[in-house]
Amino acid sequence: MKLKFLIRVFFVLLLTLLIMQCSGSKKAINISQEEENVFNQNTIDTVTIKNDSLEYEIIIMEVGFATWLQSMARPKGYYTQVFMENRNRIYVINWNQRVLDPYKYDPNLYELRINYDPNVDYGYDVNYELYNYFIYFQRKYNQRLGPFAPRIN
Numbered sequence: 349m350k351l352k353f354l355i356r357v358f359f360v361l362l363l364t365l366l367i368m369q370c371s372g373s374k375k376a377i378n379i380s381q382e383e384e385n386v387f388n389q390n391t392i393d394t395v396t397i398k399n400d401s402l403e404y405e406i407i408i409m410e411v412g413f414a415t416w417l418q419s420m421a422r423p424k425g426y427y428t429q430v431f432m433e434n435r436n437r438i439y440v441i442n443w444n445q446r447v448l449d450p451y452k453y454d455p456n457l458y459e460l461r462i463n464y465d466p467n468v469d470y471g472y473d474v475n476y477e478l479y480n481y482f483i484y485f486q487r488k489y490n491q492r493l494g495p496f497a498p499r500i501n
Contacts, residue, residue, distance in 0.1 A: 377487055377497060383420055386412045387488045404470060406462075406478065413484055420500055421480045424472070432475040433466070435494065439482040440464040442493040457489055 379387075389412040396407050440462050446453035447461050464470075464478070485491065486498035 377490070377499075379487060383416070383487070383500075386416045386420065388412075389415065404468075404474065406474070408477075408481055410481070410484070412488070413481060416484050417477070417480055421483070422500065424476055427476070427479070429472045429475055432472075432479040436464060436475055436478050436482070437466050438495075439479075439493045443482075457485075457491070 396405060443458060444461050446458040450458070470478075482493060483498045483500060486493055487500070492498075
């Protein structure tokens with residue numbers, strides 16, 4: 349009788365800990381006034397991401413992104429290509445899932461699928477700008493495309 353009680357208490361505690369771990373609050377993203385000003389721009393920036401040798405190109409037309417990329421993002425060389433490729437894989441998977449679920453996620457934010465093949469070496473520049481677009485997007489629209497906070501500092 350005592351053993352059954354202890355087993356039940358153990359499972360209740362285990363379940364409680366599991367729920368607490370899964371439902372923990374996510375920290376709010378700290379956005380500076382300078383970054384907020386960039387997010388509130390009215391002019392459309394166009395950034396072209398391409399790798400001429402692969403004939404691969406992404407065109408991003410997003411208000412404030414080019415300004416943010418030059419003034420807020422970490423400089424080229426800060427992240428390794430492998431780091432950005434790993435993050436881009438996760439971000440692309442989550443992005444594409446949201447594109448396919450317009451009832452759950454805003455279809456005005458997630459309009460088009462991204463064709464990112466993890467077996468293709470797109471080069472440093474493509475990965476750098478795509479990675480930073482995901483960071484910009486998450487910070488501007490308060491979205492989370494992965495398990496980690498979209499930080500710039």
